[in-house]
Amino acid sequence: MEKLKISPENITKDLLPQAFGKRGMIWTASLLVLCGIGLFAYIRQLTYGLEVTAMRDYVSWGIYISNFVFFVAISLVGSLITAVFRLADVHWSTPLTRIAEIIAVSAIVFASIIIIVDMGRPERFWYLMVYGRVQSPIMWDVIVIATYFVISLLLLYLPLLPDLKILLKAKGEGVNKFQKMYRFMGSFWKGLALQEKINNKAVTILCITIIPVAFSIHTVTSWLFATTYRPGWDSTNFGAYFISGAFLVGAGGVVVAMYVFRKAYKLEKYITEMHFDKMGKIVVLLALLYLYFNINEYLVPAFKMKKPEEAHLNQLFAGEFAPLFWFAICVGMLIPIAIMLFKKGRKPIPMFIAGVMVVVGAWFKRYLIVTPTLLHPFLPMYNVPQSYHHYFPSWEEWAIAIGSLAGALLVITFFARVFPIIPIHETITEQHENAE
Amino acid sequence: MENKETKSRREFIAAGLLASVAVGCSTKKDPFTAGVDEGVTASGEKVKLLSVDGEIIEVDKAFLKPVPVVPPVSIDASRIGIEGKKFVMVIDLARCKNLRKCQEACNHVHHVHSDQNWMKIYPLQESEHTAPYWQPTNCMHCDEPPCVKVCPVDATFKRQDGIVLIDNERCIGCRFCMAACPYSSRVFNWQESDYKEVAGTEQPYSPETSVPQKRGTVGKCDFCPDRYREGKLPYCVEACPNGVFLYGDMNEDSVTNGAETFRLSELLRDKAGYRLMEDLGTKPSVYYLPPVSRSFKFEDGMDDESKADKDISSHK
DSSP: OOOOOOOHHHHHHHHSOOOOOHHHHHHHHHHHHHHHHHHHHHHHHHHHOGGGSSOOSSSOSOHHHHHHHHHHHHHTHHIIIIIIHHHTTOOTTHHHHHHHHHHHHHHHHHHHHHHHHHOSOGGGTTHHHHSOOTTSHHHHHHHHHHHHHHHHHHHHHGGGHHHHHHHHHOOSTTTGGGHHHHHHHHTTOOOOHHHHHHHHHHHHHHHHHHHHHHHHHHHHHHHHHHTSOOTTTOOTTHHHHHHHHHHHHHHHHHHHHHHHHHHHTTOTTTSOHHHHHHHHHHHHHHHHHHHHHHHHHHHHHHHHOOHHHHHHHHHHHTSTTHHHHHHHHIIIIIHHHHHHTSGGGGSHHHHHHHHHHHHHHHHHHHHHHHHHHHTOOSSOOOSSOGGGGOOOOOHHHHHHHHHHHHHHHHHHHHHHHHSOSSOHHHHHHHHHHHHO | OHHHHHHHHHHHHHHHHHHHHHHHHHOSOSGGGTTTTSOOOOOSOEEEEEOTTSOEEEEEGGGOOOOOOOOOOOHHHHHHOOTTOOEEEEEEGGGOOOOOHHHHHHHHHTTOOTTOOSSEEEEEOSSTTSOOEEEEEOOOOOSSOHHHHHOSSSOEEEOTTSOEEEOTTTOOOOOHHHHHOTTOOOEEOOSOOOOOOOTTOOOOOOTTTOOSOOTTSEEOOOOOHHHHHTTOOOHHHHHOTTOOEEEEETTTTEEEOSSOEEEHHHHHHHTTOBOTTGGGTOOOSEEEEOSOSOSSOGGGGHHHHHHTTOOSGGGO
């Protein structure tokens, strides 16, 4: 393990939130513009109804739902990096925990938003609370996602408490504006031994709790599909398939975020090449795992070629969706594996590229899970206008989907602006322990 | 046009009468059967009335009954269903010529958007060397409805009389039911219905009538329980000139298309009735009779096919 030899004062100075530079301003402004366009598109959708989308009776779920699955998937990484690694006593991941946790929180928030966007009657959202049927997989999703959100938020907040104390004492352009907020959030934290003890215990309990909840959110999300009869969805493999894919895209997302934060905030001393190397190995492992489930998911039905599956699989392997399908397989799994298998590929820049590939591949993979199946119903598509036979998202759908992605990034950006993205207190403690 | 309308109205009444008689055997509680067999004696006092054909007729005063008022069924009542009933439909594929009269009537009365249909008539062919046939397909009103299972807010439900309905005052528009239904029988109101309501005919919403349609909610065949309450047959059954659709009550073991009435169990046995996708375990309430000894050639239905500008080849 590499040892940091930096004094606590310097660590604090390095890791304090910084005001946006010119690039930060441009980045934030662009995200705001994308969100604004998305909001405008959504206002149009509210005015004219879901007619503004390209969805119709056959493809009744489009990129909103695949985007939802993507968000839920990427949010799983919080539980992996924070909980699994903590319980396994892995220490090198400390600087990455907060990155993973804020990705989890913002993704789960936008997963909920995008699902409301998809509803034909969003103003009836509260019916889920008053008329909710626990027999419906949607209710299971509502319950576990809400639980996951609360636990993730706590896992973000509790480790932040010691840092808030540091922030309250700190002076500087980056933190002065937020003193009131820091005080509101953490003035009760005195850093007493008892407080530390309770906090640590709470975090450990949350880490244990979040693992089954994390498995639940994505298993249940997969059941939204697997509980139907449709070819391509009617699979007992779906829960594991979704979870492995979720860990992969989440880890990919963390790699990208690591690189960006490291560059933007000059964190080379804290997010080191060692971190990229280790994350690279993890991503390779997860990609291989996901590939394994993909083989199960596609090749086993393809061996039998049952009639309802046949049209669906042909479209994916060699038909209309083939370019996208092979893109998702190659860019989302095979090429990143090829890059990261080698030590040279686990350097920051190739890792960043591979991470982006994983995330982009994963987004399109979700689309391929949702839409092609709907184009192969049991009874032929019939007695409908031509437009019902195809699906290509309308500009409103693209704008809203992109807006939601920008929104998630915006939450992460603002969070990093206000709070230290690398835990200061934990970094100091660990360095102290290492030195001993 | 006018002629046609009167004719169909007469058919409605005939069918209603038939249904009333059929119902009268089982229960006397139905409002429209009251007095049919009460043995009223003529009073000798006559009154003059105007018939539907515009002729003046004389009727004995004792036989006069006020027109039964069927109050619109509340949403709560339409969630319960009609006691003692188990509605079923039998679709005789040997009689279907793809006339689409069922579709027209159904779309019209249910204000279905012009892009959509609750009733679809598929040209199907099991395999290369077997004969093609027309298959009218509506909601199967399954006894194990996958759509009802997945609905998160109880907006679609199964009633005691076997009918699966949608309450569009409850539906949140998540469309999970559409993904769950293997028969593709559900449609979504992506926009306001383009049905032009005639002024003065607006009616309060009831899940039994499914109108008015509501944007952002799911719709589908409702098996016309409102018609049953009026002693009439569903619109598709009445509209079909070939008697393809037989509607009835499994508890009474009878189905009728208005002109002919069959004992359900015998019909299914003698003509080898079957249900769609039996292997999925959905237990539909709609039975099919195989297309044997057909009244029409498959090709006869193609004339109407061209009118509908839909391509057959696309799904084969």
